[in-house]
Amino acid sequence: MSGSQKILVENINLPGRTSSVDAEKYEAMKKVLLAVLPASPPGLTQKEMFEAVLPHLPRHLWRDGEKSSWWVKTVQLDLEAKGVIRRTATKPLRWQRS
Numbered sequence: 789m790s791g792s793q794k795i796l797v798e799n800i801n802l803p804g805r806t807s808s809v810d811a812e813k814y815e816a817m818k819k820v821l822l823a824v825l826p827a828s829p830p831g832l833t834q835k836e837m838f839e840a841v842l843p844h845l846p847r848h849l850w851r852d853g854e855k856s857s858w859w860v861k862t863v864q865l866d867l868e869a870k871g872v873i874r875r876t877a878t879k880p881l882r883w884q885r886s
Contacts, residue, residue, distance in 0.1 A: 797862060798869035809862060813849050817859045820844045822885060831876055831884035837864065
């Protein structure tokens, strides 16, 4: 089970709004997401991000990938709000490291 330390995350779609989430899971997902996201186009779609992180997730935090999609999205929105990653203006949307 993860610890009780919390971290505030932002959401690029809701400027000024923050949420508190488990810091251990956030940091683990951030590390994995940044490792799988390319730095150059075309980037990854949301579905590709969800699939790309699965083999790299710490099993003690995500047994069988359970709830990992929610964590990918939460971390993606936070990192995007902070300018660490960016979305491309394509259909479908794609993300890459800034």
